[in-house]
Amino acid sequence: MRQAWRVADVRSAEKALMATVPEGALMQRAAAGLARRCALMLGAHGGVYGARVLLLVGSGDNGGDTLFAGARLAARGAQVSALLLDPDRAHPGGLRELRRLGGRTVHDLPERCDLVLDGIVGIGASGSLRPRAAELVAALAERRAPVVAVDVPSGVAVDTGDVPGAAVTADVTVTFGCLKPAHVVGPAAAHAGIVDVVDIGLGATLRADPAVRIPDAADIAAWWPRPGPASDKYSRGVVGVATGSATYPGAALLSVSGALAGPVGMVRYAGSARDDVVRAHPSVVTADRVSDAGRVQAWVCGSGLGTDETARTEVRGVLASPLPVLLDADALTLLVDGRHAEDLRRNAPLVVTPHDGEFRRLAGEAPGADRMGAACKLAAWINAVVLLKGDRTVVATPSGQVFVNPTGSPALATAGSGDVLAGLLGSLLAGGLPAERAAVAAAFVHGLAGRRAAERGPVTSADVAAQLRPALAELLG
Numbered sequence: 433m434r435q436a437w438r439v440a441d442v443r444s445a446e447k448a449l450m451a452t453v454p455e456g457a458l459m460q461r462a463a464a465g466l467a468r469r470c471a472l473m474l475g476a477h478g479g480v481y482g483a484r485v486l487l488l489v490g491s492g493d494n495g496g497d498t499l500f501a502g503a504r505l506a507a508r509g510a511q512v513s514a515l516l517l518d519p520d521r522a523h524p525g526g527l528r529e530l531r532r533l534g535g536r537t538v539h540d541l542p543e544r545c546d547l548v549l550d551g552i553v554g555i556g557a558s559g560s561l562r563p564r565a566a567e568l569v570a571a572l573a574e575r576r577a578p579v580v581a582v583d584v585p586s587g588v589a590v591d592t593g594d595v596p597g598a599a600v601t602a603d604v605t606v607t608f609g610c611l612k613p614a615h616v617v618g619p620a621a622a623h624a625g626i627v628d629v630v631d632i633g634l635g636a637t638l639r640a641d642p643a644v645r646i647p648d649a650a651d652i653a654a655w656w657p658r659p660g661p662a663s664d665k666y667s668r669g670v671v672g673v674a675t676g677s678a679t680y681p682g683a684a685l686l687s688v689s690g691a692l693a694g695p696v697g698m699v700r701y702a703g704s705a706r707d708d709v710v711r712a713h714p715s716v717v718t719a720d721r722v723s724d725a726g727r728v729q730a731w732v733c734g735s736g737l738g739t740d741e742t743a744r745t746e747v748r749g750v751l752a753s754p755l756p757v758l759l760d761a762d763a764l765t766l767l768v769d770g771r772h773a774e775d776l777r778r779n780a781p782l783v784v785t786p787h788d789g790e791f792r793r794l795a796g797e798a799p800g801a802d803r804m805g806a807a808c809k810l811a812a813w814i815n816a817v818v819l820l821k822g823d824r825t826v827v828a829t830p831s832g833q834v835f836v837n838p839t840g841s842p843a844l845a846t847a848g849s850g851d852v853l854a855g856l857l858g859s860l861l862a863g864g865l866p867a868e869r870a871a872v873a874a875a876f877v878h879g880l881a882g883r884r885a886a887e888r889g890p891v892t893s894a895d896v897a898a899q900l901r902p903a904l905a906e907l908l909g
């Protein structure tokens with residue numbers, strides 16, 4: 433599992449490390465890693481010798497890294513120019529080194545270059561880019577040259593992943609010591625491109641809890657419940673699905689197909705779409721109401737349920753059970769009505785899976801610029817695992833742990849895709865996974881399925897459901 437740390441924690445780790453190494457050593461490690469990556473990129477397109485490299489240099493150490501890396505490229509024969517945002521405050525040692533090795537300074541963006549290094553600001557940035565920097569970033573976007581961001585793309589909010597104004601969009605970001613939240617969460621993640629972490633020796637001094645964890649395929653495969661020789665349909669878990677209605681039978685079908693792809697041995701469906709469900713999925717055992725459904729180990733409730741009195745009774749019924757419950761869509765609307773989020777507090781595990789609109793109804797305010805912070809706050813308030821949907825879906829626990837799903841796909845932004853996710857997640861809850869792992873694993877596999885479905889053209893949520901099993905077959909080997 434990869435992890436990302438907040439600026440303050442990176443700073444203290446760097447401070448501790450700096451006390452043990454010669455002055456300037458960390459910047460040289462950073463610059464060496466950065467120059468190596470740039471040389472690789474140039475090598476793939478004609479070579480370093482003679483390549484036109486532009487450095488955008490701010491007045492902090494981020495600019496210093498950039499100047500030293502530029503000097504290394506100049507030493508290998510690249511034609512390196514540095515555009516200094518504030519010439520009087522550019523890193524003096526870096527500038528000297530660049531000039532010594534043949535680099536020069538320029539006042540404007542050149543018409544053409546083979547590679548741009550964005551060293552305007554790094555983790556020392558505050559707020560949106562200042563006007564001169566913002567202008568430069570806008571002009572850069574028109575040049576279409578490959579861009580390497582140094583540490584973080586200039587203009588992103590490093591700790592939250594927000595993009596408050598103009599920001600560099602990089603092909604590659606070379607970061608130092610560890611990932612930061614902006615590389616993996618929020619709109620900033622899309623500005624980072626491929627992220628390379630250069631080891632500058634920070635590992636031993638980076639002791640704080642990470643701000644965010646990013647699961648990989650091996651984590652999900654290790655968590656996924658698998659049947660053993662002694663398993664039967666009950667011991668694998670039975671999930672109850674209370675979704676859909678006569679008006680929205682599709683929601684029932686989609687959440688059930690999500691549940692069937694999960695690890696449970698049986699799916700029970702309770703609701704007025706039972707005939708449709710059984711016709712499409714003959715293995716599902718159905719009932720009219722939650723109270724008649726029989727024994728289950730977890731409930732999924734909400735998608736397409738409607739908001740009438742019957743729906744309200746069903747939601748109350750699942751919440752009154754001592755079982756893990758996942759609430760989505762109409763269930764959230766019903767319970768909250770803008771004011772009753774406390775009603776969700778219960779002792780058994782609860783997962784809610786809101787999109788931004790549902791989040792606003794639940795929390796009383798939109799997630800805003802800090803999606804991780806907002807999800808954590810809501811999770812603590814209602815004592816639930818919150819899965820906040822988005823391009824980089826965030827999963828937050830009541831104790832403040834945050835995970836970000838790396839497999840998101842724009843293909844998942846389609847009606848009913850959340851119903852499929854809810855069914856799969858409920859199946860994992862019934863299969864015995866702790867709530868946060870169930871949420872993280874479901875988002876991961878749902879994302880993989882979305883990506884697979886997108887390879888075959890425009891995607892419907894039924895396509896996503898159909899790709900869950902092949903995605904799992906590949907993942908679980």
Ligand SMILES: NC(=O)C1=CN([C@@H]2O[C@H](COP(=O)(O)OP(=O)(O)OC[C@H]3O[C@@H](n4cnc5c(N)ncnc54)[C@H](O)[C@@H]3O)[C@@H](O)[C@H]2O)[C@@H](O)CC1
Binds near residue numbers: 460553562583632
């Ligand atoms: N601290 C360390 O040990 C290491 C730091 N390194 C580099 O140092 C960077 C951090 O350096 P600094 O702390 O000097 O900070 P930065 O270089 O990230 O930014 C600070 C400078 O940017 C300006 N600035 C701040 N906000 C701005 C905005 N919104 N628009 C335009 N300009 C703005 C400030 O006036 C200041 O001059 C890291 O990102 C990394 O690149 C690396 O050399 C590795 C080691």
